[in-house]
Amino acid sequence: MALHRVGLYWFSNDLRVHDNPLLAQAANECQQLICLYVLPPEWRQPNRYGLRSLGEQRWRFLQASLRDLHQQLQARGQQLLVLQQNPLHSLAELISSHAIEGIYFAQHAGYYERRYQQILRQRYPFIHYNSAATHTLFDPLQLPFALTELPENFSKFRRLIESTALRSRISPAQPAPLALPRSPLPSELVQRKWQQLPPVVTVADHPWQGGTSAALQHLQRYFSSAAAQYYKDTRNALDDWAASTKFSAWLADGSLSVRQILDALAEHERSQGPNESTYWIWFELLWREYFQWYAHAHGKRLFNFSGLKQRGPTTSFYPARFQKWCSGNTPYAVVNACMRQLNQTGYMSNRGRQLVASCLVHELGLDWRYGAAYFEQQLIDYDVAANWGNWQYLAGVGADPRGHRRFDLDKQTRQYDPNGVFILHWGNQHASLVLDDCDAADWPISE
């Protein structure tokens, strides 16, 4: 006997049907179910940094993920309603028109997403709410500390996780439910809403294709190759698809679960043998885990100029410098190449991200939040916790025990692009060597 006559599953960072215990719970508890995704219109409008939260590359990827999810749901007798509206308005309408009794949503590291969830609970206390950590390796209750006691840096966090052998207690990924309760919504309405979505700029042969189907294919291909065996040696490469795992974009929107990656990694270790490189994939997934809980623990301080510190960095905002950084026209060839790679593909290697962030803060003297906001707009794998947490770290206002990291860009170029191949491919090696066009008194500077 179902618990709720009508339930609502609100998808966000969990765009999948497999390894989604919360969806399986909704399937067991509801007679009818509405599956909903809401795209807040402000994501595509200029924010306080004059940028958009959702740029073209991620929008293309996200739409493919949503379509794939819709198909997966259809195969189980369901459908995905996608609305472009303030989430609270969408939910208010559905709650009153369908007398929703139970709502299911994944825990989210995003401050605004959590605010929406809180407001919903306050406005409709008569509804039964169910939430679970489906975006992370661990449930908060499994962590060997309370969230308020989150270790102040990654090394301490990792040591605690490893000394308590928590990896062995991570449950394996769960299969998708075979069938789901039917939707009370007419399929014509759902179709109409799909047609109203903003168009996608298609990019032929783009390596990042959204959705679970593409994610699982990539997962299978990655671990059946030898790439994982060399990951630790190759992961810092600036431009090689196989050099790092490239799981990030699917992890970010949840079309792939981190536990599925861990299962595939374990299987790979059984067949090809564990080594330092396979361990390092786990290590990096722990970084991700750390930043997820960091965002949960620090709430809106994730976006503060001074981060977790008492004082912010001694940087400011220079629009012309920022513009040069965004478009890859700085005096630093490697930074230009990385930024152009990001602008064209929506992706940049981890090493590249560190270099351009260090350049923005230390060479250009810019407010790190603008850099983070630009990444938010451009990155196909944008994840609120990983992005803002890493930017804080590099700006010296976050979880870095060393205070801040300034990369020697010449030395890094010699190390990671010794023959100039990367810069030649993406770069603007003829950019002006002069940073500013005007001096402090606003006089034009000639080269």
Ligand SMILES: Cc1cc2nc3c(=O)[nH]c(=O)nc-3n(C[C@H](O)[C@H](O)[C@H](O)COP(=O)(O)OP(=O)(O)OC[C@H]3O[C@@H](n4cnc5c(N)ncnc54)[C@H](O)[C@@H]3O)c2cc1C
């Ligand atoms: C300034 C800056 C901003 C970043 N913004 C994001 C972001 O918005 N979204 C995002 O997913 N990652 C972000 N990262 C982390 C990292 O650069 C990317 O996860 C990685 O480059 C993605 O490529 P990959 O999947 O091949 O990574 P791999 O090297 O193969 O790593 C495997 C997985 O581990 C996780 N991971 C690796 N490094 C980190 C890290 N430093 N922090 C958190 N998780 C990590 C990712 O989930 C990644 O997919 C950022 C790093 C920096 C320095």
